[in-house]
Structures are given as structure tokens and as C-alpha cells.
Amino acid sequence: xxxxxxxxxxxxxxxxxxxxxxxxxxxxxxxxxxxxxxxxxxxxxxxxxxxxxxxxxxxxxxxxxxxxxxxxxxxxxxxxxxxxxxxxxxxxxxxxxxxxxxxxxxxxxxx
Amino acid sequence: xxxxxxxxxxxxxxxxxxxxxxxxxxxxxxxxxxxxxxxxxxxxxxxxxxxxxxxxxxxxxxxxxxxxxxxxxxxxxxxxxxxxxxxxxxxxxxxxxxxxxxxxxxxxxxxxxx
Numbered sequence: 001x002x003x004x005x006x007x008x009x010x011x012x013x014x015x016x017x018x019x020x021x022x023x024x025x026x027x028x029x030x031x032x033x034x035x036x037x038x039x040x041x042x043x044x045x046x047x048x049x050x051x052x053x054x055x056x057x058x059x060x061x062x063x064x065x066x067x068x069x070x071x072x073x074x075x076x077x078x079x080x081x082x083x084x085x086x087x088x089x090x091x092x093x094x095x096x097x098x099x100x101x102x103x104x105x106x107x108x109x110x111x
Numbered sequence: 112x113x114x115x116x117x118x119x120x121x122x123x124x125x126x127x128x129x130x131x132x133x134x135x136x137x138x139x140x141x142x143x144x145x146x147x148x149x150x151x152x153x154x155x156x157x158x159x160x161x162x163x164x165x166x167x168x169x170x171x172x173x174x175x176x177x178x179x180x181x182x183x184x185x186x187x188x189x190x191x192x193x194x195x196x197x198x199x200x201x202x203x204x205x206x207x208x209x210x211x212x213x214x215x216x217x218x219x220x221x222x223x224x225x
Contacts, residue, residue, distance in 0.1 A: 009151060032211045043115075043201055043216035044154075051211050090153060094212050097142065097161065097205070098169075103153040 002027040002093045006102035014110050019063075019078040021105045023091030026072060032094040033074045035065055038104075039087045047089070050074060061085065081109045114138070115217035117202050123223045124192050132187045132220050134202030142205040143185040144214065145169075145177060147198040154201065160185055161207070192224045 007022040025031060033050040048059025055067045061084075065076045074091060086109045091102040115136045124130050134143065141162050146154040146169075156169030158177040166177060174196060178186045189196055199221050203214040 043218045101154040
């Protein structure tokens with residue numbers, strides 16, 4: 001069975017600072033990895049996904065994530081935070097058509 | 112626009128009542144899912160369906176049932192609601208032609224069981 005661990009349920013950064021949201025996964029088979037974002041009072045939407053074509057994946061809104069097999073990690077980064085990035089972020093691993101989600105990380109951006 | 116819709120968006124009910132949450136999609140996807148979201152627990156899978164005649168239990172199916180009325184419709188029922196079923200419920204879809212099984216979520220139904 002697969003699992004996902006997101007380190008840090010809350011992350012706070014200043015506007016313009018680096019954003020780093022951590023995700024580690026466990027899977028017995030090569031996984032598909034995703035980051036989803038949830039804005040207040042909305043459903044989740046895809047931010048980016050790892051498809052094995054490249055270890056560095058670029059997503060929407062300037063986010064990117066790097067797949068590191070040796071570390072079983074898929075951390076999400078953004079060089080410069082914007083106020084509009086404040087949301088909850090979920091890492092997910094999909095195997096055999098079923099997705100397992102992490103507990104989520106709430107990102108707060110301070111002016 | 113192709114979309115995933117959920118009705119109702121908000122619902123308050125009493126313990127012991129039977130309620131149904133509905134999900135419809137215009138994406139033409141074969142696969143549909145029901146999740147519940149609780150603060151600090153992420154999303155947990157309740158049921159999923161890979162086509163109209165395929166229904167599968169997820170990790171927390173007890174107390175829930177589902178019906179896949181058509182490719183585009185997937186309903187979740189709480190047979191006898193209890194307070195710990197108070198949560199935010201999401202429907203999602205994915206396309207079997209998408210190798211990576213990206214999921215597309217509805218806006219959610221906020222359920223309060225008194």
C-alpha cells in the first residue's frame with residue numbers, strides 16, 4: 001500500500017520569500033505523484049504532476065517540484081511567495097487508479 | 112465548460128436521518144470517486160467507481176453507500192447519519208485514457224450532522 005507524509009501542517013512565509021512544502025511518499029511500485037492546491041471554499045485543483053518524463057516538474061503559478069527517488073521525496077517549491085499563494089496544499093500518490101493524499105499543509109503568506 | 116458539480120453545497124441534518132449527496136460531471140470521464148475531508152486528516156477515499164457497473168469500497172466506507180446511476184452521475188448516501196460524519200465531502204473524476212489518473216474535483220458539500 002502507498003502512503004504520503006507531508007512534513008509541517010502549517011508553513012508561514014513572508015511575501016517574496018522562498019516557499020518549500022515537503023512531501024515524502026512510500027510505494028511498492030513506481031508511483032504517480034501530484035500536488036493539488038485548495039483555495040478557501042473550493043475543491044482541489046491540480047498544481048503539477050510527476051509523470052517520469054523529467055524529475056523537475058513545473059506547474060502553474062510558478063510552482064515546481066523535484067522527484068528524488070533515493071529520498072522518496074517530492075517537495076514543492078516556489079522562489080518568491082505571493083499573497084495569492086495562501087491556500088492548503090496536498091501531496092498525493094496514485095497507484096492502480098487510487099489516490100492517497102497527505103494530511104495537507106496550510107501556507108500562510110505574510111505581507 | 113466541462114465541470115464536476117455537487118448538490119447540495121451545504122446540508123444540515125439530524126442524527127439518524129438518511130441523506131443523499133449527488134455528483135454530476137460533464138467531462139465524459141469513466142472514473143468517479145467520493146472523498147471526505149476532515150481538518151488535519153487530508154482526504155480519505157470512501158468509494159470509487161471505474162465504470163457504471165463497477166463499485167469499490169475505499170478506506171472508510173462503513174456507514175456509507177453509493178449508486179452509479181449513469182456514467183455522469185455518482186451519488187453518496189448516508190443511511191443513518193451520525194455526528195462524526197460531519198465533514199466536507201468531495202466528488203472527483205478521472206479519465207481512464209489519462210495514464211496518470213489526474214483527478215478533477217467538485218466544489219464540495221459541507222455536511223453538518225446534529
